[in-house]
Amino acid sequence: MKEVTNTELGTFEINEDVMASIAIQAAKETEGVYSVGDDIKSKLKGLFGGRGFKPGIKLVSESDGSLKIDLSIIVDFGVAIPSVATEVQENVRRRVEEAVRVAPAQVNVRVRGIHINTNRGGF
């Protein structure tokens, strides 16, 4: 999938990988997110996904031209998942829109795990 834009001087294309990288970076920068696509399923998919495959993210271009982003994240222990997920959605939407001038219609977040620091003290 490529985002093609026409200008007076010609056209430019933004590859799916670029949009995926921007979305991943935006998600990683959100407080409470430990990692993106770091779960076993994503890693396995990454092994067989070929070159350029970004584990933990899937960009789908809908028939009406809108963009849908599916993200798999692992959150830190003790965070409120709904608020972290909402923040991820907002960050990803804003950053992608800023970078490629296309606002994703949907940013679906899948929380696949909770990172617990084993060195953490008890209650």
Added chain:
Amino acid sequence: MKGLSGFTMFCYTLVIIAIGLCLAAICFDFLPRSYVDYTMDYLYTPSDARMLIGGGGAALVLVSLLLFQFSSGRMRRERTIAFENPDGQVTVSLAAIEEFIRRIAIELPEVKELKPLVSASKRGVEIITRVTLVSNANLPETTEKIQGIIKAHIQEMLGIEETISVKVHINKISYKDKEKREKPQPVKQEEEKPVFRGIEYGTE
């Protein structure tokens, strides 16, 4: 898809019942040997019946494969809790929540092992835990503590208003662990640190 899986299941059940009935009939001598011999001879002669047998065999293989696919597909389907946001959907894997519960509960000294099973419905979240406790644990107090900790953490983490029910099933009491825990730890004696006394000069 549901109809196809139902039909496949129905066919498979019929075949299994037919095989079972045939075996029972042979066992109780309801099926004379001559009839079996005649049928086998007929099947082995080059005729349309051979084609029918071949077709039946292929259909059985197909039905088995379909059944396997449906059952494994059902197993693969991930259990999640979903929230709808204006920006899209948020789904939380129940396996992640189970792992989280396991990790927070085993930090209690009275809990040796805990296996949670989380299910979510419109009525709320139900957590069933199977616990192994150490033998010196006070059961009512410990179970109450487990329920309280799990409920508080899940409520805080998921931010849900629906009811969270935590069922604790004590599976086992561990005695070995008790001995291990009660074994007095050797007390480390503090080594006497040399104290700096300044420079002493010998007097003559």
